[in-house]
Amino acid sequence: MELSLFANWFLAGLQTLLLIALAPLLLGWIRACKAMLHNHSPASLWQPYRDLRKFFRKEVVVADGASWLFRATPYIVLGTMILSAGVVPLVATDLPTAAIADVIVLTSFFALARFFSALAAMDTGTAFGGMGASREMMLSALAEPAMLMAVFTLSMTANTTNLSSTIEYLLQHGLVLRPSFIFAALGLMMVAIAETGRIPIDNPSTHLELTMVHEAMILEYSGRHLGLIEWAHQIKLMVYGVLIANLFIPWGIATTLTPEALGIGVLAIIGKLMILGVVLAIYETTLAKLRLFRAPDYLSFAFLLSLLGMLSHVILEVG
Amino acid sequence: MNIANLSHYEQAIFVLSALVLYTSFSMLAQSRLFNLINIFAWQGTLLGITAALVAFISNQPHLYISALLTLVLKAWLIPWMLRKQVMRLKLQREIETLATPTLTSLAGVGLVIFSYYIALPIKSLSNSITRNTISESLAIVLLAMLLIITRRQAVSQVVGFMAIENGLFFAALVSTYGMPMIVELGIAFDVLVAAVLFGVFFFEMRSSIDSLDVDQMNRLHEVDKR
Numbered sequence: 001m002e003l004s005l006f007a008n009w010f011l012a013g014l015q016t017l018l019l020i021a022l023a024p025l026l027l028g029w030i031r032a033c034k035a036m037l038h039n040h041s042p043a044s045l046w047q048p049y050r051d052l053r054k055f056f057r058k059e060v061v062v063a064d065g066a067s068w069l070f071r072a073t074p075y076i077v078l079g080t081m082i083l084s085a086g087v088v089p090l091v092a093t094d095l096p097t098a099a100i101a102d103v104i105v106l107t108s109f110f111a112l113a114r115f116f117s118a119l120a121a122m123d124t125g126t127a128f129g130g131m132g133a134s135r136e137m138m139l140s141a142l143a144e145p146a147m148l149m150a151v152f153t154l155s156m157t158a159n160t161t162n163l164s165s166t167i168e169y170l171l172q173h174g175l176v177l178r179p180s181f182i183f184a185a186l187g188l189m190m191v192a193i194a195e196t197g198r199i200p201i202d203n204p205s206t207h208l209e210l211t212m213v214h215e216a217m218i219l220e221y222s223g224r225h226l227g228l229i230e231w232a233h234q235i236k237l238m239v240y241g242v243l244i245a246n247l248f249i250p251w252g253i254a255t256t257l258t259p260e261a262l263g264i265g266v267l268a269i270i271g272k273l274m275i276l277g278v279v280l281a282i283y284e285t286t287l288a289k290l291r292l293f294r295a296p297d298y299l300s301f302a303f304l305l306s307l308l309g310m311l312s313h314v315i316l317e318v319g
Numbered sequence: 320m321n322i323a324n325l326s327h328y329e330q331a332i333f334v335l336s337a338l339v340l341y342t343s344f345s346m347l348a349q350s351r352l353f354n355l356i357n358i359f360a361w362q363g364t365l366l367g368i369t370a371a372l373v374a375f376i377s378n379q380p381h382l383y384i385s386a387l388l389t390l391v392l393k394a395w396l397i398p399w400m401l402r403k404q405v406m407r408l409k410l411q412r413e414i415e416t417l418a419t420p421t422l423t424s425l426a427g428v429g430l431v432i433f434s435y436y437i438a439l440p441i442k443s444l445s446n447s448i449t450r451n452t453i454s455e456s457l458a459i460v461l462l463a464m465l466l467i468i469t470r471r472q473a474v475s476q477v478v479g480f481m482a483i484e485n486g487l488f489f490a491a492l493v494s495t496y497g498m499p500m501i502v503e504l505g506i507a508f509d510v511l512v513a514a515v516l517f518g519v520f521f522f523e524m525r526s527s528i529d530s531l532d533v534d535q536m537n538r539l540h541e542v543d544k545r
Contacts (some may be wrong), residue, residue, distance in 0.1 A: 083524070177327060179334045180337075295423070296421070299349070304428070307428055308341060308344065312333075312337040312340070315451060316336070316455070317333070
């Protein structure tokens with residue numbers, strides 16, 4: 001009994017480490033898909049790892065007058081992202097970490113990281129930092145209700161906000177065509193795109209001052225600090241990807257902790273994330289970046305979709 | 320009634336009805352005339368498929384005819400006529416400025432909740448499988464009315480009028496498995512005639528006030544001339 005408890009915690013830690021370690025690979029895969037769609041020859045899938053190694057080797061330059069907040073923020077951001085990586089069921093559902101926190105805590109982890117990045121961006125007193133922080137806050141204020149509405153739709157179906165229990169509930173019922181899930185999935189995808197700073201809302205591969213949101217906030221960071229923040233950002237993308245993949249297509253995830261089930265779980269999540277990466281690459285290639293003042297329209301559309309999901313749950317699926 | 324206990328065909332009806340409701344919302348937000356007509360055609364297509372599915376699960380063969388009628392008229396013929404009229408009026412590049420798109424969609428959500436509340440007693444009287452979608456059909460009617468209210472362009476208002484008819488057809492379909500065949504045929508031809516008449520009306524309006532903006536009809540033409 002003692003031993004199995006220990007083994008469960010060990011597996012949970014291993015799952016978290018796997019998510020953190022795979023996060024740069026997902027970004028590399030998305031970039032490779034995009035490059036192929038643009039008719040470029042793609043960079044190696046390991047390029048994000050090389051970038052991170054480069055950042056960690058470089059010297060850290062901190063602006064004069066930057067307070068402790070500026071130095072502490074990269075660690076806080078990465079820490080909250082690692083915690084949220086621990087909460088999300090990647091390979092198996094029946095792990096002790098799942099009981100620690102539910103999806104509302106997950107959202108607040110993201111909010112905490114965002115709060116500190118915005119403070120650190122304003123800490124150095126540059127114009128770009130403040131601008132990026134204010135933009136990020138505007139976008140997140142609109143994105144968060146949409147995300148919560150989408151996950152509440154799931155929670156109302158499964159009668160729990162716990163992610164593992166939700167996935168187990170969905171697996172028990174098999175394939176059910178729920179209209180609410182279609183809307184919630186679309187809403188959550190749009191929120192994920194906005195929150196992880198991808199195209200229509202933010203372009204991850206540019207430093208053009210008029211358009212950047214996330215990059216403007218971290219403009220003052222260098223070396224190790226930048227590496228930590230970049231990594232945290234990749235983990236965030238991965239967490240959203242896993243959330244969408246495992247909540248809406250839960251099949252394949254391990255519900256028991258046997259080696260075979262875990263093996264299938266690993267293969268399943270890798271397959272699902274590869275497909276999601278292709279979808280995201282196609283989406284980003286076909287769309288142009290929106291003007292910042294059009295972003296509220298995009299996010300209110302995401303909110304409308306999530307709201308429709310909730311309404312169709314109440315109207316169509318119960319009673 | 321839990322959706323997990325129903326068969327996949329019945330679940331598909333719910334999914335389709337939710338998608339029909341979604342097309343109503345996207346019509347509200349669409350500012351290009353051509354896209355508006357395309358979404359209207361999609362709504363007709365989804366309605367036709369829903370009708371065929373309802374015919375299949377409820378064993379009502381006459382519904383196949385109304386499904387076919389819906390597909391031909393509302394998914395193909397009327398959108399085609401509207402598109403042709405838009406081309407002849409040279410409005411294909413026209414973009415209508417929507418005053419408050421977000422507010423309009425939120426008002427739409429309010430209408431959906433309102434129609435849910437209104438349809439609750441009707442739902443409890445019915446024991447058909449599709450009874451949950453009655454409130455959606457009412458919502459489609461109300462959303463189409465909202466579309467007419469928020470638009471000033473005559474063509475968009477006509478699309479809204481046709482969407483009202485879609486909602487009524489949907490209501491009849493899900494509450495009583497369709498109206499008697501003769502009524503349904505009559506309505507279908509009424510709608511077709513209306514589409515033709517509206518086409519004539521567009522040209523009349525264009526030649527007399529030189530615009531399709533219905534707000535300009537508030538003023539008296541003769542008075543302004545002086």
